[in-house]
Amino acid sequence: MTDTLRVRVGRVExxxxxxxxxxxQPCDGGALPAFDSGSHVVVHMDGGRLRNAYSLTSTLGEPGHYQIAVRLEEASRGGSRYMHEQVGEGDELHIGAPGNLFSLDHGAGRHLLIAGGIGITPFMTHIQALAARGAAFELHYCFRNARSTAFLDVLPATLQPGQLHLYESDSGTMLDLAALIAAQPADTHVYVCGPAPLNDAVVNAARAAGWDAGRIHFEQFRNEVDATGGAFEAVLQKSGLTLQVGADEPLLRAIEKAGIKVDCMCREGICGSCETTILEGQADHRDQYLSDAEKAAQKTMMLCVSRCKGQRLVLDL
Structure with a gap:
C-alpha cells in the first residue's frame, strides 16, 4: 500500500x-512521525478492505511507538472486530500518517473537556499538552460502568485535584450540562467526544447559553451511516473515467478501486476531507459535515458515504 506506514504490533493488552x-512500532526500527494532541491514525486492515480511524493515546514526543485503544463494537462493521479477533502481537499493519480533526484552540483561556465512553481517547493526549503548558482545564468523563471503561486507573494520578470529574450512569451519577456550561468563564472553549447524543447535548447546551461556534469543538468517533443503495453511474471528468457503482458498494470504494486516490480521514461523513464538486446530477447526502443549505445547493458531496439521487453523477475528480 502506498502512502502508509508499516508498523508491527508490539503489545496487545x-x-x-x-x-x-x-x-x-515502526517495522524499520526508526522513528514514527511526530503528532499533536488530539491526533488519530487510520489503520488499514484485512489487506486494506477495512479502514478505521483511532485516536493516538501514547505519550507526546515519544516517536518510538504509537498506542491506540480499540473498543469492540457490538454492531461492528468489521474494523473493531478484526482488531480484537485477528490482530495479535508480532503482526504487521499499515497505518496512515497522523491527522488531526480535533485540535486544541490555544487562544482559549480555559478548556472544558467532556468525554463519553471510548471518546476519552483523544483527551489522553490533550491533557498532556494542556498540563505541559500549565493551561487551565478540567475533564468531565461520562461512562456506563467502571468495568467497561478505559483509563480510570491512570487519570486520577495524571490530573490535579479538581481537574477530573467522573459520572457513572449505572450508579446514578449524571452530568448536569446546563449548570456546567453556565458556570464557565467567557473565555472557555468546550471540547466533546463521545456518542452522538452526548455530542449533540453539549453542542446544544453551549449554543443555548449563547456560545459562538468558534468556542465549541466536537469529534464524532462513530457515525452509523449506510453508504449503500441503488446502483448508478459516476463520471470522473478530470480522470476521464466512467464507473458503475454497485448497489452494495460505497462510491468512495468504487473510485479507489479504479486507482484514483482520494483524501479521506474519517470515511464516515464527518471530517469533510473527501468533499468533491458535483458538476452534474444530484447527490443523496448522508454526511454530517455539510449544512442543510449546502446539501440543498448540490454543489459538493462527501464521497465516503453519499450517493446519487438518480442514475448519473459527474464529479470534478
Whole structure:
C-alpha cells in the first residue's frame, strides 16, 4: 500500500471489558512521525478492505511507538472486530500518517473537556499538552460502568485535584450540562467526544447559553451511516473515467478501486476531507459535515458515504 506506514504490533493488552490497547512500532526500527494532541491514525486492515480511524493515546514526543485503544463494537462493521479477533502481537499493519480533526484552540483561556465512553481517547493526549503548558482545564468523563471503561486507573494520578470529574450512569451519577456550561468563564472553549447524543447535548447546551461556534469543538468517533443503495453511474471528468457503482458498494470504494486516490480521514461523513464538486446530477447526502443549505445547493458531496439521487453523477475528480 502506498502512502502508509508499516508498523508491527508490539503489545496487545486489555484496558477494560471490551477494550484493548495496541502498541504499534515502526517495522524499520526508526522513528514514527511526530503528532499533536488530539491526533488519530487510520489503520488499514484485512489487506486494506477495512479502514478505521483511532485516536493516538501514547505519550507526546515519544516517536518510538504509537498506542491506540480499540473498543469492540457490538454492531461492528468489521474494523473493531478484526482488531480484537485477528490482530495479535508480532503482526504487521499499515497505518496512515497522523491527522488531526480535533485540535486544541490555544487562544482559549480555559478548556472544558467532556468525554463519553471510548471518546476519552483523544483527551489522553490533550491533557498532556494542556498540563505541559500549565493551561487551565478540567475533564468531565461520562461512562456506563467502571468495568467497561478505559483509563480510570491512570487519570486520577495524571490530573490535579479538581481537574477530573467522573459520572457513572449505572450508579446514578449524571452530568448536569446546563449548570456546567453556565458556570464557565467567557473565555472557555468546550471540547466533546463521545456518542452522538452526548455530542449533540453539549453542542446544544453551549449554543443555548449563547456560545459562538468558534468556542465549541466536537469529534464524532462513530457515525452509523449506510453508504449503500441503488446502483448508478459516476463520471470522473478530470480522470476521464466512467464507473458503475454497485448497489452494495460505497462510491468512495468504487473510485479507489479504479486507482484514483482520494483524501479521506474519517470515511464516515464527518471530517469533510473527501468533499468533491458535483458538476452534474444530484447527490443523496448522508454526511454530517455539510449544512442543510449546502446539501440543498448540490454543489459538493462527501464521497465516503453519499450517493446519487438518480442514475448519473459527474464529479470534478
Amino acid at each position: 486489555p484496558l477494560a471489558a471490551g477494550i484493548k490497547r495496541f502498541t504499534l
